[in-house]
Amino acid sequence: MYFTHLVFQGPRKLPAAIEFGPGLNLIYGPSNTGKSSILDAIDFMFGRVSRPLKELPEHDGYEDIFLGINFAEDGAYTVVRSLQGGNFTCFEGTHFERPSDQVGTVLRPGDASKKMGSLRDFILERIGLAGKELKKNQRNEKERLTLRNLSPLIIITEQDIQRESSPYIREQYTNVTVDKSRLRFLLTGVDDKSLIPEEKEGEVISRQARLQLLAEFIDESESRIDRLDGGENFRTELEEQQSRLERAIDQERQVLSASEVEYRQALNARNSIRTSYAEAEERLAEISEMLARFDLLERQYSTDLQRLENIREAGTLFFALPSENCPFCGSKPEHHDPKSDCQASTEAIVSAAEGEQAKIRSLQGELGDVIETLKIEHRQVHSQLPEIRTNLLEASAALVDISPQISAQRSRFSEFLDKKSEVERNMELFENLDRLQQKQREIEQETQREANEDDPTSPLPVKPLFDLSRYVAELLDDWGLVESPQVHFDKETRDFVINGKHRSSNGKGHRAITHAAATLGLLKFTEAKKLPHPGFVILDSPLLAYEKPENEDDDLSGTDVNLKFLRSLAGWTSCQTIILENKKSIPAEFETGEGVTRFTKSEASGRYGFFPIE
Numbered sequence: 001m002y003f004t005h006l007v008f009q010g011p012r013k014l015p016a017a018i019e020f021g022p023g024l025n026l027i028y029g030p031s032n033t034g035k036s037s038i039l040d041a042i043d044f045m046f047g048r049v050s051r052p053l054k055e056l057p058e059h060d061g062y063e064d065i066f067l068g069i070n071f072a073e074d075g076a077y078t079v080v081r082s083l084q085g086g087n088f089t090c091f092e093g094t095h096f097e098r099p100s101d102q103v104g105t106v107l108r109p110g111d112a113s114k115k116m117g118s119l120r121d122f123i124l125e126r127i128g129l130a131g132k133e134l135k136k137n138q139r140n141e142k143e144r145l146t147l148r149n150l151s152p153l154i155i156i157t158e159q160d161i162q163r164e165s166s167p168y169i170r171e172q173y174t175n176v177t178v179d180k181s182r183l184r185f186l187l188t189g190v191d192d193k194s195l196i197p198e199e200k201e202g203e204v205i206s207r208q209a210r211l212q213l214l215a216e217f218i219d220e221s222e223s224r225i226d227r228l229d230g231g232e233n234f235r236t237e238l239e240e241q242q243s244r245l246e247r248a249i250d251q252e253r254q255v256l257s258a259s260e261v262e263y264r265q266a267l268n269a270r271n272s273i274r275t276s277y278a279e280a281e282e283r284l285a286e287i288s289e290m291l292a293r294f295d296l297l298e299r300q301y302s303t304d305l306q307r308l309e310n311i312r313e314a315g316t317l318f319f320a321l322p323s324e325n326c327p328f329c330g331s332k333p334e335h336h337d338p339k340s341d342c343q344a345s346t347e348a349i350v351s352a353a354e355g356e357q358a359k360i361r362s363l364q365g366e367l368g369d370v371i372e373t374l375k376i377e378h379r380q381v382h383s384q385l386p387e388i389r390t391n392l393l394e395a396s397a398a399l400v401d402i403s404p405q406i407s408a409q410r411s412r413f414s415e416f417l418d419k420k421s422e423v424e425r426n427m428e429l430f431e432n433l434d435r436l437q438q439k440q441r442e443i444e445q446e447t448q449r450e451a452n453e454d455d456p457t458s459p460l461p462v463k464p465l466f467d468l469s470r471y472v473a474e475l476l477d478d479w480g481l482v483e484s485p486q487v488h489f490d491k492e493t494r495d496f497v498i499n500g501k502h503r504s505s506n507g508k509g510h511r512a513i514t515h516a517a518a519t520l521g522l523l524k525f526t527e528a529k530k531l532p533h534p535g536f537v538i539l540d541s542p543l544l545a546y547e548k549p550e551n552e553d554d555d556l557s558g559t560d561v562n563l564k565f566l567r568s569l570a571g572w573t574s575c576q577t578i579i580l581e582n583k584k585s586i587p588a589e590f591e592t593g594e595g596v597t598r599f600t601k602s603e604a605s606g607r608y609g610f611f612p613i614e
Helices: 035-045 119-126 147-153 173-188 207-227 234-320 346-446 462-479 508-529 561-570
Strands: 002-009 016-019 024-028 064-071 075-082 085-092 105-108 133-135 142-144 487-490 495-498 536-540 576-581 596-598
Touching: 002 035, 002 576, 024 035, 024 561, 035 064, 035 075, 035 536, 035 576, 085 119, 105 119, 119 147, 133 173, 147 173, 173 462, 173 508, 207 346, 234 346, 462 487, 462 495, 462 508, 462 561, 495 508, 508 536, 508 561, 561 576
Parallel strands: 024 576, 024 596, 536 576
Antiparallel strands: 002 016, 002 064, 064 075, 075 085, 085 105, 133 142, 487 495
């Protein structure tokens, strides 16, 4: 199979499209022009469900992705999927938008259901890989060959192509067995369908290991119990002690509750008396302050009365004494002007003074009544203070008498609770031991034999690996990377050794180009041996040593490895290779031509990138 096109479609967006053909498809340009988005989209359309499409601002407004596929024996199809994920819709023929004359077939990304097929089965059936099974663990349990467990060998990201681990087998120990089975299948064409599982589905560890683990836990529990030094009947004694403690705690709780009620009552009584005492003292202070102020007012009244009395007496004297002149303005009677401001009337002044005196004497009488009332209240309140003070002292003494009693009861109640917790912890040791021993008996009853574990090395075939190494060596020789390369596959590292040096020991640039050799060598091997393989490879940045070498030894600039690499792929038209590269890695001979797409990141010339500029 090979891909024919990839298109992003949206209702109000220009489509982002690129076409592919058999043989070499070279896509190159600066960073951030959408090259990695093409690989991510193809991988997403190849049944990926573990993670969504990488979120990019350029995706805004797009709705569907179209991926064209051509099968050697069944023609062209187009699969469509939402950018949000979910199921696929498959149409016959090559389409850049949804055809109006077809409804399409809905395919699930995972397993097929009774009413709906799967993309995995649709593709694998057409390339002869349907129904294949791979061994996944030491107990010969198996999983189906899928698009997803094939993708690490055919869709290589920039991160994966420069990693230090094997190009065929992942580092996680949980994946080693299935990855080796996958490689063995591609090298021989024989899958693991005939293997008979040695354990039922879902068993994670052997019964022997579980029993051993349980035995260790049982020994530890018994040792902890022995350290308590309780004797043979310790558990029975603990159970009896627990019962006694529960009864004692119930009794103490009742006594403590009654004492708490008595204590709260005494506390409330003391607080009430203390409040009354404080209010009485506060009232005395208020009365004293008012009496002091009223005393000042009384003296003021007396002063005013004395002044008015002086005025009255003076007026009377002026009236009784004969005088030729006016006592007010000093004029003689014949010169006294009635129109002047002097309106002297001794009788009126005396009368006004007497009236003012009467008014003040009335106020003075009222003030005296108030003062007398306050003095009576002051004596009453003051007389109550000794009794209140005595009651307060008695209430405080009663509270002091109760406090030690209730503190002792609380302490005793806490001691009972602590002892109960200690007994419960000890009882829990026995209960935990019971559970462990019960589990041990259950496992021993299931089977009396240990599970036989398979050979963890799960050996790979020697002769096919030898032949595969020759194909890898031929590619390295054709590209001029290594002169007369001697290549063999090291089963311990599960990687190639090139001229006596482990592939992973090189810089990231050399790891990238040799990873490409391993991936393309496997494709050439399967093609030459007529073994099953999807028939295409996508490589992101195999010529990394031109763009980002790790050191001087890793730098390939100034060599023609890139030219020979691309020439060898251009002449290989029976399989599809899609190469994503940076501009610096591309020789002049391949800057343009059939199957070459250049992104310029310039609005002035050429194609800006995968996504069109609006």
